[in-house]
Amino acid sequence: MANYYDIDDILVEEEFVPVLFNKAVNGVRIDESTEKGFVEEGSKSELPFWLARELHLRKAVTISSPSCFNHATRVEIQADAGCVDLRSRCQYFYEFGCKLAPLCDKTIGLLISHAFRIRxxxxxxxxHTTACATASKILTLLxxxxxxxxxxxxxSMAAFRKWRMGGPTLKMASVLGRKRKPDEGLLLP
Amino acid sequence: MYSLNLKQQNSPMNTIEICRHRRPPTFSLFLAPAAGGSSQPHHSPLCLSDFVAQVEFMAEDETVGIVPNLHMEALNFISGDYGPFYPQIITEVPLWLAVALRKRGKCTVRSLIEDIRDVRFHKVQTNLEKFTASAVTWKNMSAMEVNIIRAFSGRALQAFYKHEQLTPDSDRAPDTQPQIPSNRPRRNLRPR
Incomplete structure (x- = not known):
C-alpha cells in the first residue's frame, strides 16, 4: 500500500486490459450495451487493470496483452526503439508493463527493458545538451x-548553469571564440 | 601581503593600485608572532576552514595566461617578475594578479576551464551510456560533475533495476530471448 496516494500509480492502474471471463458472473453489467444482468463464460471484455488484477487472482478472468504490447509495437521497438511514439500508446508504458508482466506475458519484461535501454x-x-526551445519535439515521444x-x-543542468553564471565571471578572450583544430594544441592562440 | 603603487610617468591615467589583501591564517603565524600581550587572534592548530583558505591562497599562485589591453612595465614582486605587458600579447601572471587586473578591466583572462568541462562532461555521458543495473563504474569525478547527473542517474538506475527484476536471466543468457533478437548488431546512437 506504499503507492496508495501516488497519482501516477493510480493512473497506471486505470489503463484498460482485454480480459476473457473463465466463469459466468451474475449481477454484473460491464457496459451499457449488455442487456442481460450477467456475464457469460468465455465472453471478452476490457476492464481497468486494477479490477482485472483482482479478478485474475480469483481465477475469474484471463488477462491478455493490451494493444500497447501487441506485435506491431514489438516490431517497431525492435527496429528502432528511440523513434517509437510510446506516449500515444501508453503514458505509463514501463510501469504498466512491470505490473502486467507477471500476470499475462513474461516477455513484456524483456520488451520494456530492451526499449528502456535504447531509449x-x-x-x-x-x-544534457538540447536547449529548452527544441525540447518539445522529443517530449512528444516520451x-x-x-x-x-x-x-x-x-x-540539474539549469542549476549548474545558474551557479556558473552567478559566480565571478571571467570574460572569454577573443582568441578562444574561434574553432581550433584538435591537433593544434590548447595553448596556442 | 603584496601592495604596490604603480605610476607610469608618461601616462598618469594608467595609475593602478594592486594589493593582495587576503592573508592565510598560517602565514600570520610567521609574519606576526604572538608577542606577549598582543591581542591578535592566535591560530594555533589548523582547523578545516584554515585549510580551505590556505588551499585557495595557494591556488591563487597558479599562473594563468592573460591578454592585457594596456601597455605597462614589468611588475617586480617577491615571488618574481611579471610582464612587461603589451596589448593583445599573452602574458603569464599569477591568478590573483589576473583577477585584480580583470576587475579593473585591464585584461581578459584566458580560460580553458570551459573546454575542460566540456570534454570531461562528454566522457561522463559516454560512461552513463554504458551503465546497466548490474554494472556501474565511475572514477575521478568532481563533486560538481556528480551533482549534475545525480538526479538523472538515480532515477535511471532505479528504472533499470526494476526492469531487471522482471527478467532475472536476461543478462546471463541474452541469446535465449524469445522476442527480441539480440544477435542483430545494435546501431550505436550518435550523441546529438
Whole structure:
C-alpha cells in the first residue's frame, strides 16, 4: 500500500486490459450495451487493470496483452526503439508493463527493458545538451517515466548553469571564440 | 601581503593600485608572532576552514595566461617578475594578479576551464551510456560533475533495476530471448 496516494500509480492502474471471463458472473453489467444482468463464460471484455488484477487472482478472468504490447509495437521497438511514439500508446508504458508482466506475458519484461535501454540513451544525450526551445519535439515521444528522467536532467543542468553564471565571471578572450583544430594544441592562440 | 603603487610617468591615467589583501591564517603565524600581550587572534592548530583558505591562497599562485589591453612595465614582486605587458600579447601572471587586473578591466583572462568541462562532461555521458543495473563504474569525478547527473542517474538506475527484476536471466543468457533478437548488431546512437 506504499503507492496508495501516488497519482501516477493510480493512473497506471486505470489503463484498460482485454480480459476473457473463465466463469459466468451474475449481477454484473460491464457496459451499457449488455442487456442481460450477467456475464457469460468465455465472453471478452476490457476492464481497468486494477479490477482485472483482482479478478485474475480469483481465477475469474484471463488477462491478455493490451494493444500497447501487441506485435506491431514489438516490431517497431525492435527496429528502432528511440523513434517509437510510446506516449500515444501508453503514458505509463514501463510501469504498466512491470505490473502486467507477471500476470499475462513474461516477455513484456524483456520488451520494456530492451526499449528502456535504447531509449535511455536518447534521453541521456538530449537532456544534457538540447536547449529548452527544441525540447518539445522529443517530449512528444516520451512516456511519463522518461519525461521525469528528462526533466530531472534538465533541472540539474539549469542549476549548474545558474551557479556558473552567478559566480565571478571571467570574460572569454577573443582568441578562444574561434574553432581550433584538435591537433593544434590548447595553448596556442 | 603584496601592495604596490604603480605610476607610469608618461601616462598618469594608467595609475593602478594592486594589493593582495587576503592573508592565510598560517602565514600570520610567521609574519606576526604572538608577542606577549598582543591581542591578535592566535591560530594555533589548523582547523578545516584554515585549510580551505590556505588551499585557495595557494591556488591563487597558479599562473594563468592573460591578454592585457594596456601597455605597462614589468611588475617586480617577491615571488618574481611579471610582464612587461603589451596589448593583445599573452602574458603569464599569477591568478590573483589576473583577477585584480580583470576587475579593473585591464585584461581578459584566458580560460580553458570551459573546454575542460566540456570534454570531461562528454566522457561522463559516454560512461552513463554504458551503465546497466548490474554494472556501474565511475572514477575521478568532481563533486560538481556528480551533482549534475545525480538526479538523472538515480532515477535511471532505479528504472533499470526494476526492469531487471522482471527478467532475472536476461543478462546471463541474452541469446535465449524469445522476442527480441539480440544477435542483430545494435546501431550505436550518435550523441546529438
Amino acid at each position: 535511455y540513451k536518447e534521453v541521456l544525450h538530449k537532456a 512516456t511519463k517515466e522518461e519525461t521525469n528522467l528528462y526533466e530531472a536532467a534538465q533541472s
